[in-house]
Amino acid sequence: MAERILIADDDAVQRRLVENMVQRCGYEAIVVESGEDAVTRLIDPDAPAIDALLLDLVMPGLDGMGVLERIRDAGLTIPVIVQTAHGGIDNVVSAMRAGAHDFVVKPVSAERLQVSLRNALNTSALKGELQRIRHAREGKLTFADIVTRSAAMENVLRSARKAATSSIPVLIEGESGVGKEVIARAIHGSGERSSKPFVAVNCGAIPDNLVESILFGHEKGAFTGATERHAGKFVEASGGTLFLDEVGELPLSAQVKLLRALQEGSVEAVGGRRPVKVDVRIISATNRQLLDLVKAGHFREDLFYRLHVLPLTVPPLRARREDIPHLLRHFLARFCAEENRPITSISGEAMSVLTQLDWPGNIRQLENAVYRAVVMSEGDQLGLADFPQATSSASIQSHAAAPLIVEPVYHASAPTMVPDAAPLLAAAGSLSMLSSDHEVRPLDELESEIIRFAISHYRGQMSEVARRLKIGRSTLYRKLDEASEKSAASADET
Numbered sequence: 001m002a003e004r005i006l007i008a009d010d011d012a013v014q015r016r017l018v019e020n021m022v023q024r025c026g027y028e029a030i031v032v033e034s035g036e037d038a039v040t041r042l043i044d045p046d047a048p049a050i051d052a053l054l055l056d057l058v059m060p061g062l063d064g065m066g067v068l069e070r071i072r073d074a075g076l077t078i079p080v081i082v083q084t085a086h087g088g089i090d091n092v093v094s095a096m097r098a099g100a101h102d103f104v105v106k107p108v109s110a111e112r113l114q115v116s117l118r119n120a121l122n123t124s125a126l127k128g129e130l131q132r133i134r135h136a137r138e139g140k141l142t143f144a145d146i147v148t149r150s151a152a153m154e155n156v157l158r159s160a161r162k163a164a165t166s167s168i169p170v171l172i173e174g175e176s177g178v179g180k181e182v183i184a185r186a187i188h189g190s191g192e193r194s195s196k197p198f199v200a201v202n203c204g205a206i207p208d209n210l211v212e213s214i215l216f217g218h219e220k221g222a223f224t225g226a227t228e229r230h231a232g233k234f235v236e237a238s239g240g241t242l243f244l245d246e247v248g249e250l251p252l253s254a255q256v257k258l259l260r261a262l263q264e265g266s267v268e269a270v271g272g273r274r275p276v277k278v279d280v281r282i283i284s285a286t287n288r289q290l291l292d293l294v295k296a297g298h299f300r301e302d303l304f305y306r307l308h309v310l311p312l313t314v315p316p317l318r319a320r321r322e323d324i325p326h327l328l329r330h331f332l333a334r335f336c337a338e339e340n341r342p343i344t345s346i347s348g349e350a351m352s353v354l355t356q357l358d359w360p361g362n363i364r365q366l367e368n369a370v371y372r373a374v375v376m377s378e379g380d381q382l383g384l385a386d387f388p389q390a391t392s393s394a395s396i397q398s399h400a401a402a403p404l405i406v407e408p409v410y411h412a413s414a415p416t417m418v419p420d421a422a423p424l425l426a427a428a429g430s431l432s433m434l435s436s437d438h439e440v441r442p443l444d445e446l447e448s449e450i451i452r453f454a455i456s457h458y459r460g461q462m463s464e465v466a467r468r469l470k471i472g473r474s475t476l477y478r479k480l481d482e483a484s485e486k487s488a489a490s491a492d493e494t
Helices: 012-024 035-043 064-073 089-097 110-138 151-164 180-189 208-216 252-264 290-295 301-307 321-339 348-354 362-376 422-428 443-457 462-469 473-493
Strands: 004-008 028-032 052-056 080-084 102-105 170-173 198-202 241-245 281-286 310-313
Touching: 004 012, 004 035, 012 028, 012 052, 012 110, 028 035, 035 052, 035 064, 052 064, 052 110, 064 080, 064 089, 080 089, 080 110, 089 102, 089 443, 102 110, 110 180, 110 321, 151 180, 151 310, 170 180, 180 198, 180 241, 180 281, 208 252, 252 301, 290 301, 321 348, 321 362, 443 462, 443 473, 462 473
Parallel strands: 004 028, 004 052, 052 080, 080 102, 170 281, 170 310, 198 241, 241 281
Antiparallel strands: none
16 A cells, blocks of 8 residues: 655645646645645544645645644654745745755656655654664554554554553454564553553463463572572563463463462462562463364463453454555665665565565564565665565566665765765755756756755754855855845746
């Protein structure tokens, strides 16, 4: 499924022109006529997610600057590209300081708009990955951090959002690698317990003789090797959430004690003399059918019904193939940044095959495949040969597909990572040095456009712009005044 671009413009002709260009760039276009409609659409929790906003600065009622302020107050991180009729420097600087990602001057060309949208989406993908990693480490992951455009996943997340508002026990079912723990963390991070601990336990990785000790704790000297007291995971998670991953692997002896802990709201450590009260929200997960284990006598029926209060079944990746391009973009942005690799795209042939693969390991397998491809690739584009899973699937026939462009022309998200004027030279590469009649454009036009790119790139920090361009601040302001005067003169002539 293509990225959704919201277009906010009060001019009906301009809306149609931009909508047509956005669609030709391969994106889904959604249009609104005012700033109020744009804000309403962005904050609607039941509406499909928007990936980027094309915003006209001058509109009746709530103008572009007002929309940017509302977006900032709502805590939205959506990339915004502002449109301005005359490219006034003051308006551009103000918009950048208010949080806009880029600007375009009306009438914008399809090539310039495509570059701007690509930059915005890739920067947003990288920021999203970094935010997702940070939130996961801090225990603050929310549903906004989950990458999906699948209708099947939206149904799951809708139920999970409702579950987050209470302490109802949740059982998350699904194949290995579909993201069960991510959903568990999002439930915890979106509820009242988000400031409390999130403790994850892989029940399948604990030796049978240590399950009770790890879950419920033990006293010093309770058994051989117990040289000190251990509180246990239930006590560690008190006030927060205890996530029991692969709960179907618990031995029957531990299931009895787990059931009692859930019923009584207290745990008794191995070797302990009295139970300890705990306030724990239980979220469990399994990649097996617990009901089949109950019928086979391997899982207690009473415990099953205690955990199976609100079941959520996460569909496998092969059932939501529309998520694959979005996941590829996010993983690729992250690994290119981590490994400092200049990967610019995934070929259309590779995209065609990757979206058709079944991915038995689901999202985890896709993530590892992208990681391997980024590290092992020797070129600036990932092709079919970089994915062994794709080349081994002889039954899949590739068809015509658009390549996935993954790297911005310039690194707007991390200007300090590139020394001196390198980002501006990269930005200049996206400027057309030829006019419409294929003649070389005047030097002052190119200079003015590069300065605007620099102001956009460094978010209106004029000292940094001057330093990177290797000119004095007075020279920079003089050139800006000259550009403004020329723009005003051109407007008067027309």
